[in-house]
Amino acid sequence: MATTRRSFLTAAGTVAAARGAFQETLALNGGPKSVTYSPARASALSKWPRYGAAEKKVLHDLIDTGKFYDELPAFEKEWQAYTKAPFVKAHMNGTSALTSMYFALDLPPGSEVMVPSYTFFSACLAMRFFGLVPIFIDIDPKTATFDLEDAKRKLTPRTKAVEVMHSWGMPCQMDAISAWAKEKGLILLEDAAHAHGASFQGKKMGTFGEMAIYSFQLSKPMPTIEGGMGMYRSRSYYERAAAFGHYEDPVKFAADSPVRAYEGTGFGQKYRMHPLAAAIARVQLRGLDERNRITRKNVQALNGRLTQLAAVAEPKLTPDMERVYYTGNMLLIDFAKLGVPRDTIVKALKAEGVPASFWDYPEQHKLKIYSEAKWWHHAPKIPASMPGNEWVNKNHIFIPCIYGEAPDLIEQYAKAFEKVWAHRKQLASA
Ligand SMILES: Cc1ncc(COP(=O)(O)O)c(C=O)c1O
Numbered sequence: 001m002a003t004t005r006r007s008f009l010t011a012a013g014t015v016a017a018a019r020g021a022f023q024e025t026l027a028l029n030g031g032p033k034s035v036t037y038s039p040a041r042a043s044a045l046s047k048w049p050r051y052g053a054a055e056k057k058v059l060h061d062l063i064d065t066g067k068f069y070d071e072l073p074a075f076e077k078e079w080q081a082y083t084k085a086p087f088v089k090a091h092m093n094g095t096s097a098l099t100s101m102y103f104a105l106d107l108p109p110g111s112e113v114m115v116p117s118y119t120f121f122s123a124c125l126a127m128r129f130f131g132l133v134p135i136f137i138d139i140d141p142k143t144a145t146f147d148l149e150d151a152k153r154k155l156t157p158r159t160k161a162v163e164v165m166h167s168w169g170m171p172c173q174m175d176a177i178s179a180w181a182k183e184k185g186l187i188l189l190e191d192a193a194h195a196h197g198a199s200f201q202g203k204k205m206g207t208f209g210e211m212a213i214y215s216f217q218l219s220k221p222m223p224t225i226e227g228g229m230g231m232y233r234s235r236s237y238y239e240r241a242a243a244f245g246h247y248e249d250p251v252k253f254a255a256d257s258p259v260r261a262y263e264g265t266g267f268g269q270k271y272r273m274h275p276l277a278a279a280i281a282r283v284q285l286r287g288l289d290e291r292n293r294i295t296r297k298n299v300q301a302l303n304g305r306l307t308q309l310a311a312v313a314e315p316k317l318t319p320d321m322e323r324v325y326y327t328g329n330m331l332l333i334d335f336a337k338l339g340v341p342r343d344t345i346v347k348a349l350k351a352e353g354v355p356a357s358f359w360d361y362p363e364q365h366k367l368k369i370y371s372e373a374k375w376w377h378h379a380p381k382i383p384a385s386m387p388g389n390e391w392v393n394k395n396h397i398f399i400p401c402i403y404g405e406a407p408d409l410i411e412q413y414a415k416a417f418e419k420v421w422a423h424r425k426q427l428a429s430a
Helices: 005-023 039-045 053-065 067-083 094-105 121-130 147-153 174-184 234-244 274-306 342-352 387-394 407-422 424-428
Strands: 089-092 112-115 135-136 159-165 188-193 211-215 228-232 331-333 395-400
Touching: 005 407, 039 135, 039 407, 053 274, 067 089, 067 188, 067 228, 089 094, 089 234, 094 121, 094 188, 094 211, 094 228, 094 234, 112 121, 121 135, 135 147, 147 174, 159 174, 174 188, 228 234, 274 331, 342 395, 342 407, 342 424, 387 395, 407 424
Parallel strands: 112 135, 112 159, 159 188, 188 211
Antiparallel strands: 089 228, 211 228, 331 395
């Protein structure tokens, strides 16, 4: 790119800022902290969940009226209107929604279901109750989501379904994945446990495949403490999944439903969502888009600065994705390229007042239960390595999201990073 007067001045400004940042001693070495914002106010801005007077009121009101079970159909109706899923069913958590989904698949034992290894245990493990076999798929290190190229390599004649997971609120590349699943005749499933409010090409996550699940567990973008939702494109999947853990549902289905005769028993589980959780869900859903909007705006303001720094990137979005942020703002940092170990960077950021952290997702394929054939109808194949998982686990940090208006705190977090990066040579040799 040609150097214009403006780009020269911007570059000169950045160099001057970096020089200024370098001249200040790191807080780690006794210098002043970059973040002078009140710690109590900063932690209140990042506190999760965001419950308030409205949640307290609905719980009190419900205890007074005693109309607990009315909350369930009311929440299902509102969630369906929000996501535009053809059929939905509330469950007691994401795990029970997943288990019901695998029952609904009704596939012969030994059928393979592709699933990321970088995920929550129940997404893989609940398959074993129905003789299904998880085929572990890697993640793309640029996005931390489903690696379609790895799925293509692992396709076998036994593969019947493919389940993607929208890690940390990042939509998977649903156009390419849907097209491939269609071409190969695979049933597309989505684990949208992290992605409340996220969309791809204007469609909410959980509406691309035949079935999907959400979790409303406490840490999730729409928390009800515990709770889950199943989403279904067809009436038959919906009825089968609902009947698995809802003995009271079959009688509500039309006379020709194959599961109608199982009224009073369902198929042996009781997976009803707690009505108080459904009441919280209805309040949380009303504020979901606004919470996501503020969070996104704050992350973008901060990451616009941080991604200028050496070896720092954020998970790569395409313009047709609207992501949300589950758990925090995950940055992908190539620590080998930076030349400073992650522990040192985190320590230096913490000393500056940025509560940076990291959390490595347990890779499912490495866990004991998958390697013991006795738990499985057909034992899963354990891949030798998953380079995408390993890279993301080793090369990320999380910064807490800021859920309120706080431009000065964002500025101080950015300054802290710039200061630490300006000292990276010194940190590398420490
Ligand atoms: C990706 C993913 N899938 C499914 C679940 C299961 O949800 P729950 O905890 O509500 O059972 C979780 C929970 O953390 C999750 O992270």
